Amino acid sequence: MKEHIDSETLSAYLDGCLETAQLDRVLNHIKVCVICAGEVNAYVKVRSVLKRTAIKNMPLDLAADLRLAAAKKFTEQPWWIQWRLPQYWVPATGMAISLLVWGWWMQKSFVSEDSIPLETVLAAHHRYLDEGNLPVTDLTADGFSARLASYEETVE
Amino acid sequence: MNGRRFIAIFLSVLILPIAVKAADPNPIDLLKNISQGLSEPYRGRVISMINDGQRSNRSEAEVFFDSPNVYRREYMSAEGSPIKVVICDGQTEWIHFIEKKLAWKGGAVKRQSKLLPIDKEWELFMRNYRVLLKKGEVVAGRDTWHVDIMPNAPGKPKRLLLVDSVEPVILRSEEINPDGSIAVESQFENIDFNSVIDDSLFHPNFPQGVTVKDHGVAPDFLTLSEIEKSIGKKLGVPKELPDGFEFESGNLFHFKGKPITHLRYTDGLNIISLFQSETPINTKNRVFGWHGYEGLNGKIGFSRAGHVYHWRFGNRHYTLVGNISLAAMRKLARSLK
Numbered sequence: 001m002k003e004h005i006d007s008e009t010l011s012a013y014l015d016g017c018l019e020t021a022q023l024d025r026v027l028n029h030i031k032v033c034v035i036c037a038g039e040v041n042a043y044v045k046v047r048s049v050l051k052r053t054a055i056k057n058m059p060l061d062l063a064a065d066l067r068l069a070a071a072k073k074f075t076e077q078p079w080w081i082q083w084r085l086p087q088y089w090v091p092a093t094g095m096a097i098s099l100l101v102w103g104w105w106m107q108k109s110f111v112s113e114d115s116i117p118l119e120t121v122l123a124a125h126h127r128y129l130d131e132g133n134l135p136v137t138d139l140t141a142d143g144f145s146a147r148l149a150s151y152e153e154t155v156e
Numbered sequence: 157m158n159g160r161r162f163i164a165i166f167l168s169v170l171i172l173p174i175a176v177k178a179a180d181p182n183p184i185d186l187l188k189n190i191s192q193g194l195s196e197p198y199r200g201r202v203i204s205m206i207n208d209g210q211r212s213n214r215s216e217a218e219v220f221f222d223s224p225n226v227y228r229r230e231y232m233s234a235e236g237s238p239i240k241v242v243i244c245d246g247q248t249e250w251i252h253f254i255e256k257k258l259a260w261k262g263g264a265v266k267r268q269s270k271l272l273p274i275d276k277e278w279e280l281f282m283r284n285y286r287v288l289l290k291k292g293e294v295v296a297g298r299d300t301w302h303v304d305i306m307p308n309a310p311g312k313p314k315r316l317l318l319v320d321s322v323e324p325v326i327l328r329s330e331e332i333n334p335d336g337s338i339a340v341e342s343q344f345e346n347i348d349f350n351s352v353i354d355d356s357l358f359h360p361n362f363p364q365g366v367t368v369k370d371h372g373v374a375p376d377f378l379t380l381s382e383i384e385k386s387i388g389k390k391l392g393v394p395k396e397l398p399d400g401f402e403f404e405s406g407n408l409f410h411f412k413g414k415p416i417t418h419l420r421y422t423d424g425l426n427i428i429s430l431f432q433s434e435t436p437i438n439t440k441n442r443v444f445g446w447h448g449y450e451g452l453n454g455k456i457g458f459s460r461a462g463h464v465y466h467w468r469f470g471n472r473h474y475t476l477v478g479n480i481s482l483a484a485m486r487k488l489a490r491s492l493k
Contacts, residue, residue: 115438118475120411122459124373124418125429125477130265131375133191133277134425137315137331139202139342140217142231145242145251148260148371 005029005036014043123147183289183303184282189324191274193224198325200296200347206340210445210458220353225266228357243360250360250368257366263374271377271405272422281424284308284400292318295327296344305425309399311484312426313339323349334481375418377405383417393430397421398487399480401428411435428478428488437475439466447482454489456482465489 005013005026012018013026030037074082126143129136136143197220204215218238220228223246231240241252244264252259270277285305292302300318307314311334318328327347331340362368383406384391395403404427406419417432431437445458454467462479467489476489 114412114414115436116411116414116416116433118437118439118444118459118464120373121416121418121429121431121437121475122464122477123371124375124409124416124431125427127262127371127373128375128418128420128429129427131270132422132425132427133274133281134187135190135326135329137329137340137342138204138206138215139326139329139344140204140215140219140229140231141242142204142206142215142217145231145240146213146215148251149240149253 004033007039010036010040010043014040014047119147119150180289181301183287183301184278186289186301186303186319186324187287188278190319190326192324194221194323194325195223196323196349197222197351197353198323198347198349199351199353201345202342203345204340204342205338207338208445208458220357222353222355222358225264226358243358245358245360249374251371252360252362252366257363259360259362259366259368260371261368262371268377271379272402277404277422277424279424280400280402280422284423285425292321296347298322298327298347300327307423307426309423309484310334311399311481311487312423313479315425320347331479339479372409375405375420376407378407380406380419383408383419387415387417391417391419391432393419393492397428398491399423399484401426401488426479428476428480430492431475431477433473434471436468436473437466439464450486450489456485467493469493 009018009022009026013023018026030040123144126147130141130144135141199218199220202217202219204217206213206215216232218230218232220230225244225246227242227244229242230238231242233239239254241250241254243250243252247264247267248261249264250259250261272280285307288304288306290302292300294300295318299321301321303317303319305315305317313334314332316328316330316332317326319325320327325347328343329340330338330342333339378386380391380393380395380403386408393403400423401421402423404420404422406417408415408417410416414433414435416435419430419432421428421430439455439457444464447456447458447463450456450465450467454465456463456465458464459477462477463482463485465476465485465488467474474492476485476492478485478488480488
């Protein structure tokens with residue numbers, strides 16, 4: 001035989017994970033190739049031996065000791081390390097704080113106790129519109145007086 | 157003889173439509189007549205629908221007109237009783253809120269000439285708008301001329317007017333946003349040009365207990381250098397803005413002792429106001445329909461006057477107000493920053 005089947009494919013064959021075309025190729029090959037057939041037999045033997053070997057559980061006292069040691073190590077750490085969050089929280093928290101500060105600053109820059117209500121400037125704008133060459137579109141000309149209605153609430 | 161008669165009839169048929177066409181008024185002259193106003197009294201009822209981008213408002217008023225600058229408007233509640241009365245005697249205008257027992261007063265509209273000469277303002281109008289005239293529909297039982305006023309620059313509203321075919325009075329008016337939505341619809345439900353109106357209606361006669369206050373926002377018409385001299389600082393604003401707006405005038409007024417500079421730009425029809433103050437302008441209220449932030453220091457929203465663009469530069473606060481599209485507003489704001 002010029003080419004043998006590689007070990008991974010033989011293992012996959014034994015696990016039943018080959019597709020039809022590949023499975024046919026392996027079956028045809030091991031019929032005529034003593035080396036590959038021998039390798040398959042060897043895998044089968046190893047598997048049967050492993051299956052017959054009893055599974056050993058960890059001794060209960062050892063498991064308890066290990067858990068105790070892990071818990072002791074955790075409680076001995078400072079609280080800030082015990083509650084430390086995963087690394088990705090660092091940029092996320094930084095971003096959140098930055099947004100909060102920016103929002104507070106924006107709010108502060110636009111609104112303060114002694115700020116001028118928007119109604120005041122809108123009233124002045126509407127009053128000037130009445131000076132136009134043509135009458136305002138609203139023939140009731142209610143723009144200025146409507147603004148004064150809310151302006152009144154803002155003036156002492 | 158038959159031949160002559162035939163020629164005469166033929167010529168009449170040719171000339172008649174030309175003669176009828178010649179009777180159509182010049183649209184600019186028609187608008188200028190409206191601007192000058194009627195000198196005869198009239199009264200009528202007007203209904204308006206205003207959509208400011210966030211809500212629609214209906215307004216209904218009984219209008220009494222005596223002569224330019226002398227008028228009375230009684231605004232009605234949904235039940236039909238007056239809630240607010242505006243009276244102007246030519247020198248002073250009073251706005252009386254009946255239930256609140258409060259009347260604001262200030263200088264009458266058009267009591268002073270604007271800084272920009274009227275001819276120059278019409279010139280600006282003709283440069284920035286196209287006007288079309290045709291026969292209009294009947295409004296309040298009267299024949300009208302239909303006038304379309306279309307802006308040359310994008311982002312400005314279009315206006316449609318139905319003007320009385322005899323008197324220089326607008327009977328129906330519409331403002332159409334650049335996106336095609338209607339911003340304002342206003343129309344006379346009825347109008348009477350022959351009514352006799354008692355002169356006492358044009359003078360205030362408030363009931364006892366009404367407080368009268370000065371609103372303080374009636375405009376003066378100052379030049380940029382006069383305002384700069386008054387505030388002792390350079391304003392640093394251009395005399396022209398994009399899309400055909402030119403500086404018309406400005407003035408200085410106060411809110412609780414805090415000075416505010418008001419600069420007005422016109423394209424002959426539309427008005428842009430630029431306010432400057434060292435005190436922040438509080439936009440956190442119901443007259444500002446929030447739209448969003450603009451950069452680090454700016455915010456933009458809607459009001460009944462159109463878009464409102466507010467920003468801060470150094471220790472100065474700027475507010476731009478105008479009935480133009482958001483894109484056009486951004487363009488103007490960029491030219492000022």
